[in-house]
Amino acid sequence: MKIATYNVNGINGRLEILLRWLKEDKPDVVCLQELKTENARFPGKEIDKAGYGAIWRGEKSWNGVAILARNALPVMTRRGLPGDPDDNHSRYMEAAVNGILIGCLYVPNGNPAPGPKFDYKLRWFRRLQEYARELLDLGVPALLVGDYNVMPTELDVYRPERWVNDALFRSEVRKAYADLVAQGWTDAVRHLHPDERIYTFWKYWRNSFERDAGLRIDHFLLSPAVVPWLRSATVRRKPRSWAHTSDHAPVMIELDLPRMEED
DNA sequence: ATGCCCTCGCCTCGAGGA
Numbered sequence: 443m444k445i446a447t448y449n450v451n452g453i454n455g456r457l458e459i460l461l462r463w464l465k466e467d468k469p470d471v472v473c474l475q476e477l478k479t480e481n482a483r484f485p486g487k488e489i490d491k492a493g494y495g496a497i498w499r500g501e502k503s504w505n506g507v508a509i510l511a512r513n514a515l516p517v518m519t520r521r522g523l524p525g526d527p528d529d530n531h532s533r534y535m536e537a538a539v540n541g542i543l544i545g546c547l548y549v550p551n552g553n554p555a556p557g558p559k560f561d562y563k564l565r566w567f568r569r570l571q572e573y574a575r576e577l578l579d580l581g582v583p584a585l586l587v588g589d590y591n592v593m594p595t596e597l598d599v600y601r602p603e604r605w606v607n608d609a610l611f612r613s614e615v616r617k618a619y620a621d622l623v624a625q626g627w628t629d630a631v632r633h634l635h636p637d638e639r640i641y642t643f644w645k646y647w648r649n650s651f652e653r654d655a656g657l658r659i660d661h662f663l664l665s666p667a668v669v670p671w672l673r674s675a676t677v678r679r680k681p682r683s684w685a686h687t688s689d690h691a692p693v694m695i696e697l698d699l700p701r702m703e704e705d
Numbered sequence: 706a707t708g709c710c711c712t713c714g715c716c717t718c719g720a721g722g723a
Contacts, residue, residue, distance in 0.1 A: 451722085452712055476722085478713060503713050504721075551722060591723075610723060645723070646710040657723075689711075689723080 443540060443697045444469045446678070447660050449548070449589045449643075449690035453477040453506070456688055457485050461492050463681045469694055470512045471539050473546035474498075475589045477506025477532075484508070499532045507546045507588070509537045519543060525569035533566070540699065542668070543577065547588035552609030560609050563591070567618040571625070577665065578626050584665040586627065589690065591659055592619045594629065597639060598658035600650075610659060623663065630662035630695050631675045642677055643690045651682055660693045671697040 446469040450456045453474065464472070472494070477484065481500045489496050495515035498508035499522075509516045516537030523534045536545040547570065552563030570586075577584045593611050596602040605611035623629055631640055641656025650656060664672060673696040682691040 455712070476712090553721090553723065605723095608723075643723075648709060659723080686711095 443471070443699055444694055445471045445473075445544065445585065445587065445662070445697065446692050446694040447473040447475070447546070447587045447589070447662065448692040449475040449660060449688060451476050451478070451688040451690065453500075453508070454479055454483060454485060455686075457488060459681060459684055459687050461488065462684070463678065463692060464492055464494065464510075466680070467678060467692070467694060468512065469510075469692075471516070471544060472510040472692075473544065473587045474508040474510065475506070475546070475548040477508060478503055479506060497535065497537060499535050501530075501532045505532045505548060507532055507535045507548055509535055509539075509544065509546050511537075511539050514539065516544075520545075523566070523569045523573055525572060526565070529566070534570075541583065542697075543582055543584040545577070545584070545586045545588075547586060547590070549589065549591045551591050552615065555607065555609035555612055560612075563609060564614060564618065567615070567622070571618070571622050574622055574627065574663075575625055581667070582665070583667040585668060586663040588661070589659060590619060590661050592616065592661075593657050593659055594619050594623075594632070594661075597637075598641075600641070600655040600657070610657065626666055627663035628666075628669045628672075630664050630672055631658070631677075631693065633664075633669070634672065634675050640677060641691075642693050644682065646689055660690060662693070662695050668697065671699055673698050
């Protein structure tokens with residue numbers, strides 16, 4: 443089973459790129475972030491025609507998350523994080539696929555820091571931690587997948603010294619991510635590639651992709667039940683090289699699911 | 706210290722992204 447995450451940076455402007463990549467990699471489940479469109483303008487028909495069922499939660503211009511499943515309709519289990527009824531950003535959506543809970547998330551950027559946007563990011567992270575703890579307590583196979591807007595360590599940044607005061611790398615945010623992982627989650631990419639420089643995002647500016655001057659900010663966190671199934675975790679760099687593409691690359695993991703119990 | 710480049714909106718500049 444192949445599960446991917448992809449910050450598309452505008453689902454309508456990026457539809458051709460998305461469909462082309464789906465055809466090449468054939469992921470079974472895809473978590474999308476930054477739809478940047480209201481619900482009514484989500485290209486559900488085109489995605490359906492490509493063989494994917496989809497659930498989504500958009501909003502005008504900003505944010506927005508979706509979950510796609512190949513030849514299936516994801517069963518929505520949650521929309522929005524608990525803990526703040528006034529938070530109307532579309533940043534979390536969760537579905538059950540093949541008996542696995544998959545949370546698709548888009549953590550706030552938080553810049554400029556310090557400031558109200560940074561405070562919102564930290565508050566959002568605390569809510570994620572609280573909810574993630576509940577998921578672990580359930581003991582079910584679960585993944586928290588998406589754009590965390592955090593580089594967890596210096597290995598995850600092209601020039602760490604330039605990012606120390608940025609909302610993606612400040613110590614408070616790195617600690618929030620580390621505390622989340624310490625609950626018992628496994629960062630799939632780092633687990634399989636502990637010492638490798640791996641990036642998932644490159645600015646559009648200054649040929650950063652060609653120079654591989656990037657950041658690793660799109661992550662897969664696996665609950666303990668999922669870790670033994672993890673076969674591979676790779677950044678799909680090719681779509682990032684295409685014209686008019688997102689500034690993120692898709693990231694994909696492969697799970698070897700155990701055979702279903704026979705009756 | 707900042708811009709660099711790109712998205713979207715109703716719009717040719719501004720806000721936000723990371």
